[in-house]
Amino acid sequence: MNALNLKALGNSTAAELLRLRKWSAIWVIVGAWLALSLSFGYVFNYVAYKTGDDNFAGDGAGNAQLLAELMPNAIPDVIVSGLPMFGGALAMVVGALVAGNGFGWGTWKTVFTQGPSRSAAVGGSLAAVSIFIFAMMTATLVLCAGVSVAIAATEGQSITMPALSDLAQSFGAGFLVLEMWALLGFLVGVLAKGPALAVGLGLVWSLVVENLLRGVGSLLAGIETVTEALPGTAGGSLAGAIIGGPNGTPGVLDAISGERALITVAAYVLVAAIAAVVVMRRRDLA
Amino acid sequence: MNELVVETDGLTKRYGDRLAVDRVSMTVMRGEVYGFLGPNGAGKTTTLRMMLGLIRPTAGSASVLGRPAGGPEVTARIGALIEGPGFYPYLSGRDNLRTMARYQGLPATEVDRVLEMVDLADRAKDAFKGYSLGMKQRLGVAAAMLGSPDLLVLDEPTNGLDPAGMADMRALVVSLAEAGQTVILSSHILAEVQEICDRVGVINDGRLLRESTVAELRGGATLRVRATPEDAALAAVMQLAGDEGVRRIGNETLEVDLPVTAAPEVVRHLVAHSIDVHEVTVAERSLEDVFFEMTGNNKELVS
Structure with a gap:
């Protein structure tokens, strides 16, 4: 990629960031993600802790265990727990909206006549989505840190932050899982030439089909091999590897090893990005 | 350019x-x-x-x-x-x-x-x-x-x-x-x-x-001459524009394939033959006329 293309890519990224940050639909999704992370990561567990051992959210866990999960030391686990289920689904919606709406609104057509190459324009859009996902993950980390420190202070517990390496590993894994789903959503948006079908198919796939296949896979060895290569399995297993195995959170798995999950997720990120660029470069915008 | x-x-x-x-x-x-x-x-x-x-x-x-x-x-x-x-x-x-x-x-x-x-x-x-x-x-x-x-x-x-x-x-x-x-x-x-x-x-x-x-x-402009008696006017104008250069278009009007600058000569010629000249106008085809001729479409299709 020469200097001119890098400049075009930078221009395209700046343009996409401008329009993404002013898009209320995107902020609604961020808000939903943060609210869900907060609710399932802290609010329900804290209510369970405060109201005793025998309740729905505690699932039999003792108060000490519940409190430990609310402490700053547990941030690495908390920030990846919600990713395989609703985090991935929301990221997929972001990708599908960003790519798919460009066809209905005619904005891809307008952008492609503004000067950047198609590779630069689509690359800029993918880069903007990635930056957005990174910011979303950062906001999650900051929120979780703030809430866990507040709970620790409220409950008179010592504030012990997790090791930086654990935090970095968890953050990186979480970013990769969200990035994978966002770029897969982007690719489906490109293939479907619109957001509605992309969002619908994407959600059904990520929330329903993969779970059903995993259910069938436990009965049929051939299917199990296939499910091990699916994005949901890879994302769930990567989160599982960070947490140390399934912890009862839907979607968190130990179907494949952490290393294999990491490679599979990274492969999906690369393939989705390259496929989206290739398809857009070759497509007629009629 | x-x-x-x-x-x-x-x-x-x-x-x-x-x-x-x-x-x-x-x-x-x-x-x-x-x-x-x-x-x-x-x-x-x-x-x-x-x-x-x-x-x-x-x-x-x-x-x-x-x-x-x-x-x-x-x-x-x-x-x-x-x-x-x-x-x-x-x-x-x-x-x-x-x-x-x-x-x-x-x-x-x-x-x-x-x-x-x-x-x-x-x-x-x-x-x-x-x-x-x-x-x-x-x-x-x-x-x-x-x-x-x-x-x-x-x-x-x-x-x-x-x-x-x-x-x-x-x-x-x-x-x-x-x-x-x-x-x-x-x-x-x-x-x-x-x-x-x-x-x-x-x-x-x-x-x-x-x-x-x-x-x-659009092509060049043509002359339109309304004169009576029409048959005599037709014969007279043909002397200037040739047999193929004049057409009846109704309402005692002739379309003449002569340049606009020839209008005074046409009028003098007709008057010299004791023909009454009622009106001389310049007819120009619009782009619309040409377009419909070329595409064979009626006006509703493009309006």
Whole structure:
């Protein structure tokens, strides 16, 4: 990629960031993600802790265990727990909206006549989505840190932050899982030439089909091999590897090893990005 | 003026069994306003999309500004409004233009300049989704003019504009042309094309029927003479214009294939033959007349 293309890519990224940050639909999704992370990561567990051992959210866990999960030391686990289920689904919606709406609104057509190459324009859009996902993950980390420190202070517990390496590993894994789903959503948006079908198919796939296949896979060895290569399995297993195995959170798995999950997720990120660029470069915008 | 800005060679686009554009070879010169005419579905927009690289030709080629169509080095020098404006509905007009300007690496001052040109500065803060069709169209033209492109491609730019807006758009295109801007203007409004364009290309059923100056296309003016008695007038005028140069067109009127400057001589000749001359007028074919003759379409199809 020469200097001119890098400049075009930078221009395209700046343009996409401008329009993404002013898009209320995107902020609604961020808000939903943060609210869900907060609710399932802290609010329900804290209510369970405060109201005793025998309740729905505690699932039999003792108060000490519940409190430990609310402490700053547990941030690495908390920030990846919600990713395989609703985090991935929301990221997929972001990708599908960003790519798919460009066809209905005619904005891809307008952008492609503004000067950047198609590779630069689509690359800029993918880069903007990635930056957005990174910011979303950062906001999650900051929120979780703030809430866990507040709970620790409220409950008179010592504030012990997790090791930086654990935090970095968890953050990186979480970013990769969200990035994978966002770029897969982007690719489906490109293939479907619109957001509605992309969002619908994407959600059904990520929330329903993969779970059903995993259910069938436990009965049929051939299917199990296939499910091990699916994005949901890879994302769930990567989160599982960070947490140390399934912890009862839907979607968190130990179907494949952490290393294999990491490679599979990274492969999906690369393939989705390259496929989206290739398809857009070759497509007629009629 | 004679530098080629656009040159297509056998440009063809086929969708399955349907031939949308059939071996179109056309040229656009630097500094001219080129009118691209044709009824709905004739292949105008498909041809323009191929020029811009939005769709790939099935066969043939298009060269724009000396390079193959569609490359970033070409599209960076073209401004285009193709088949309606495409913008982000949730953004304001200004933010839409800022986004498009960023794609080109242009400063914000460029946005203000084009907003002024299309008279949208006062409504620039309003969301695009709240714009009228005419305002959306003007924003599309503004986006096309970002960065002062070498070639402006406007596909039906007056769609949705009220008469005042249409007049403003015409004035804008004329002022751009006077500044040396090369413009390809696709339009249904033939009077508009006749008024603005230097040359025109007429396309129908995917084929380019004719490409010439507006004056050549319309042909020369003819004389119409109403005189009585008609038979005597016919015989007298034939002495000047020849047997094939005079036609009866009804209401005691003859159409005479003589230049307008011959009118006094025709009148003197008729009077000398004791023929009463009631009226002499100059008849010019409009671009619309020529267009309908060439395309065989009725007026409802293109209005």
